[in-house]
Amino acid sequence: MKFEAVTIKDIAKALGLSTSTVSRALRDSYEISPETKKLVLEYAEKINYHPNPIALSLKERRSRSIGVIVSEIANSFFSQAIDGIESIAYNNGYNVIISQTRESQEREQINLNYLTSRSVDGLIISVSAETSDFSFIKDIISRGMPVVFFDRVVPDIDTHKVVVDNYRGAFDATRHLLESGYRRIAAVTNSETLSITQDRMAGYRAALAEEGIAEEPGYIRSCPHGGLVLAEVNTAVEGLLAMETKPDAILALSDKLTTGCLRILKNKGLQVPRDMGLIGFSNSDLTELIDPPLSIIKQPALEMGEVAMNSLLQLLNSKQPVTEFNTHKLAPQLIIRTSSVRA
Amino acid sequence: MKFEAVTIKDIAKALGLSTSTVSRALRDSYEISPETKKLVLEYAEKINYHPNPIALSLKERRSRSIGVIVSEIANSFFSQAIDGIESIAYNNGYNVIISQTRESQEREQINLNYLTSRSVDGLIISVSAETSDFSFIKDIISRGMPVVFFDRVVPDIDTHKVVVDNYRGAFDATRHLLESGYRRIAAVTNSETLSITQDRMAGYRAALAEEGIAEEPGYIRSCPHGGLVLAEVNTAVEGLLAMETKPDAILALSDKLTTGCLRILKNKGLQVPRDMGLIGFSNSDLTELIDPPLSIIKQPALEMGEVAMNSLLQLLNSKQPVTEFNTHKLAPQLIIRTSSVRA
DNA sequence: ATCGTTGCCGGGAACGATTGCGTAAATAAA
DNA sequence: TTTATTTACGCAATCGTTCCCGGCAACGAT
Structure with a gap:
């Protein structure tokens, strides 16, 4: 089964206009008369038109989605961090694609490959325990992919990092x-x-x-x-x-x-x-x-996720290549209870 | 910064071939001579060519990604379920896009809208506590979007469901x-x-x-x-x-x-x-x-996630519209410890 | 009457890939 | 030699959008 979507062409045909005019009307271009705009907007609303984001992605060469790579989702720290990442991403119109490595270098490599070739606009990574060879990550960064590390960072790779002290x-x-x-x-x-x-x-x-x-x-x-x-x-x-x-x-x-x-x-x-x-x-x-x-x-896992996503946004939104990278070091919280106090 | 990718055109130009030939060579078509294939394959490897999945999505009208909607990621049950979903999705070449509603009907609606318009191929949903109006979900299902419910299902919507007893x-x-x-x-x-x-x-x-x-x-x-x-x-x-x-x-x-x-x-x-x-x-x-x-x-959260993803795959892979839906009802595990046993 | 403007809109290329169809050369069959 | 068939490739349409051009009216200015 396929999800049938209505396109700009359908609107154009129905209204006897060209696709360019419809596109412009929808984007509220000054070149279109108020009446035509109204016509198009109303019809688009009526038939529940939504622009195809994939076509847009192809045109604009960006997908408005980011990838998150962690070792395991079902881990309090990571799920809290993902919570934070998702919140900020949501507020900025980004989708979050998650994948887990289960501490395997191989899976990390595959996921990385997969995500970058699937055109995510950026990556937030907490490296796998098994990984010792970071040349691949280095490589995709050098090819222009925005990456921020969180929690488990790679010291000799220069990019934004978010860690706890x-x-x-x-x-x-x-x-x-x-x-x-x-x-x-x-x-x-x-x-x-x-x-x-x-x-x-x-x-x-x-x-x-x-x-x-x-x-x-x-x-x-x-x-x-x-x-x-x-x-x-x-x-x-x-x-x-x-x-x-x-x-x-x-x-x-x-x-x-x-x-x-x-x-x-x-x-x-x-x-x-x-x-x-x-x-x-x-x-x-x-x-x-x-x-x-x-x-x-x-x-502060949630906060770390938020900071990481914000750092990534900074990379994504910058026009020229970013060369100054910072590492946010957040304070850990020491909570003394019973298990460490001799009676 | 943008992640510059190499396209089929670059290969074609470099080798003095047409894009069609290159495409066919890469897909190992019988119409292409072994020598040309070898040439193309080797060059593609050399310059690290990867097909642009967005262009493919546009052409094939599917994105090979699915959306998951839960109330909160940082919740053991949900994060375990997502773990299961991701595992199966990964094995089948699907990406998982997650979003959380925080129990709000409004956010559920927005997320749903967002994900469907972003062309996910299917959805796995655990409805928000606040939601009482399911017409929207009903609507996207009737428009052909494969959906499976898990955990929190909607009784009067007919589709695959995965629940515990x-x-x-x-x-x-x-x-x-x-x-x-x-x-x-x-x-x-x-x-x-x-x-x-x-x-x-x-x-x-x-x-x-x-x-x-x-x-x-x-x-x-x-x-x-x-x-x-x-x-x-x-x-x-x-x-x-x-x-x-x-x-x-x-x-x-x-x-x-x-x-x-x-x-x-x-x-x-x-x-x-x-x-x-x-x-x-x-x-x-x-x-x-x-x-x-x-x-x-x-x-059995992990298993529920796996079953949900498998059910979704069944919908995704079926040629004709599916009309027979089943609800998997898994057994809960009762674990008796101390809190419920009078001394 | 002619020339610029302005307003409004359409044609078509482009994004990256696939694919049906057409076709030239080479080979096989008549 | 002529015709049919195969081999191997190119052209162009397509997916849904955007956007650069260009064009055609109508209008005011000269």
Whole structure:
């Protein structure tokens, strides 16, 4: 079945006018007499005419749609960010096409290829955990595609970026753990190639160093798929628990890792925060209801989406190539609850 | 900045061929000699040619993209469903354009208008809570637009639908509450115009009736925005608690209502499940970590999204107009934990 | 009476691709 | 040699719009 649309030709034929005249009348051109305009407008209204956006896209060489690439839609952080992106896009007449990579480099590549060849006007990307080769992204940017990174950025690609102050988030959380009396603080991390992982780890290390605590390599466990596969988290936590001097607290460096760690600790019968302190990045709005109420570092996901879309709009609307790029660094929110406070 | 693309014309000019020949060579037509094909293919590869999908869309009158309309992206149920939709769409070469209504009829209308006029090939819709006039949707369907409803459907519109067995979900949950010893069971509901609300309420009533319990109208409180505004939930719960014979358990009929109710009960210092039993629909994957572990009715959201997209594909791929429509009714999953079980 | 203006509108190319039809050359059949 | 057939390609229309040109009245000015 096809959705039959009425075209400008139908109007022209019905009214005995040329398509040019109808087009001009609809666009309220000064070259058309008021009577003709009225005639056309009324008839167009009557038969429910809407200009074919595809024809327009072809003519204007832009589609008024943008692509968003994330690893997983069903993740609080990303869905909140997409919410923000969609809101701003909606207000500016842009459609949002989403696609997910599931942390796979291959899918990222395919999606990127697909979206750019489908003529999106711009892209908002949070790179996949698996991706190590960014030449493709670099390439499409150099060919003139407006791109903004959010959350997981690529440091050596020059374009607008929107991130949270990951260093500070991890630093503050670690310091909080230290102030709570924890000393042997482990970090369960996402893929180490990710910018966010590196920044957060830097904050973690800095906080430890400040306190004069030597870094214990065994306390750092990475989950390449960032909690997407729970088995990885399980291995990480078990590894930690099997050490001769176990850590007394865990800093989890991403959404799914935080709740994943808690899940596993509970399964193993450990008491949080007594046996093991826990704090982590999370954007779930249920963390306060959890047992124990989770201390978290929260990212302003909605706002990040909004800022990202606004940055993209700036690129889209600029006449000459943009050469000055900025990275918006938003403040994370440290919310101390029970899971990180020793009774 | 514009993304400069290479066209078939560039190839034709460079190779001294006509565009038709190039087009045919690229499509591997039998009319083209192997040598010419090889020439064209190699050159196309070299200059990184990709057919312009917009031009194709114009010609073929289809865009290979579908629209998804939900009330809110950042909602576990919907984001999981979108995940499913996107997966199937991806495998079939379709792009997914999402837009949210935030439960507003006006935004639903605008989005619908926008998406159809932007030539999506089909739509997957979960109607907004506010919407009472479905003539517009009816209209676009009658004009030939393939549409499938999911979750919140419109009973008197004939097209493919994907729902969960809401009646059974609510029925089983209510019966479970009864079996746990609760007698005065309240229902906190979403907008009453919603199909899901009606079905779930029917299940609730049937379970009560089966037990010979008369329905108490004061025990039914509706939140027109389904938990999107917490104040509504607050009013509902407070109303319940202010009654002379308070209910002893609450059945919450949607995602945000379930956690919303718990939040408010906790705020008021009530003990769940001792002072008040609680069970509700929810798709959060954190409910087991909550204090108390929440009993929930869970919808197979991912699967619903997949089934919805597959149904839409069936409509999209059928040559003649489809007249036989089916509604897939998937089984909800009742997960009993602590919040609904009296100690 | 002629020349510019102005107002109003139509013809047709263009955006990038596909495709039905026509046709020249080469080959096969008569 | 003539005719038929095949091979391999080009022309031009098409999808729905926009927009550059150009044209034709009518009108005022000279």
